[in-house]
Amino acid sequence: MAREKGMVMRGVVLAMVVMTLAAPAWAQGADPSCKGVAVEWPADLKAWRLAAVPVTAATGSAAAPSIAPGSPARVTLAPKEGVALAVNPPKPAADKTYAGTVSFTVPMAGPYRVALDGTAWVDVVMDGKSLDSTSHKHGPNCSGIHKVVDFGLAAGTYVLQLSNSPAATVTVLVVPPQN
DSSP: OOOHHHHHHHHHHHHHHHHHHHHHHTTOOOOOOGTTTOOOOOGGGGGGGGGGGGOBBBBBOOOBOOOOTSSSEEEEEEEEGOOOSSOOOOOOOOHHHHHEEEEEESSEEEEEEEESSSEEEEEEEETTTEEEESSEOOOOOSSSOOOOEEEOOSEEEEEEEEEEEESEEEEEEEOOOOO
16 A cells, blocks of 8 residues: 555656646647647748757847848847847836847848747837838647748848747747748
């Protein structure tokens, strides 16, 4: 009987450890009901499945680190109080949120998408001005993509400003135009 109780306790402890380790993934939008579900990936978002490159976002006027369109980046943000944003987002930041900036270069004009795994506010900034998006949508079911924001961009270098994120890290994919 004591041996059975010990095995049960070990099982409970193991379950608690697994739940604790998995909790950050669930908090980032991973839905446990998606286990084993095949994602229908549109061609433009297939790069989301690649390994994300770790990047620490800039917090001020210093040059923002660059991310490459077509390659996912796992961006570490800073507490909003320590970040000077390029433009003020229209939505005020909530308490205990994170922000930061990265840059990306567009080699040719076209429709670009910004896909995120979280609920951060997205601004694409050029010459100190936030550009208008052309559409907003959710990612494919069970993909881990929370939202996709579209922009019509000219060739040039842009600042991608992320703010009002409840999480300190966000996966980002800048999707170039599809041929």
